[in-house]
Amino acid sequence: MGKKTIDWERLGSIIEERKKEKWGLIPLLQEVQEEFGYIPPEGIKPIAEALGLYPSQVQGVITFYAGFALEPKGKYVIRVCRGTACHVKGGRSIFRYLKRELGLEEGQTSEDYRFTLETVACLGACFLAPTMMINRTYYGKLSPPKVSSVLAQYGKERMEDK
Ligand code: FES
Known part of the structure; x- marks a missing residue:
């Protein structure tokens, strides 16, 4: 996978905006992740400097919170539930279908x-099983055709259209 180039200007302006806040680190990291899809490791030092922290402290927070990633992720992060309620309602076949449609294995971009x-272990919406989330939006009562139409909304061409 090719390496992403960082828009340093954009990173700089996020840092500039957030550094005035007293508890700015987490919202800053969230904003960086939202903008870039991950926390560019090269950004850790300038973030730490701006907030008067050690880079190791920033790194520690990123590692501690499972929601932060140091690797580039896709613009749309699909999280499929593998919890029991979803499993019994066919969650596994939904996951298999997604893997095939996207040509990706678990964790891949x-x-x-x-x-x-x-x-994920459970999306907390078991009554909608089987479920998945794309970024912050929930999708429930999934079936393969429903998954296809959701993916199409996110710009995925259907296999048969290719
Ligand atoms: S088991 Fe899937 S949302 Fe809870």
């Missing part, structure tokens, strides 16, 4: 950085 495919 597409070459064009559009999609990352992950699984």
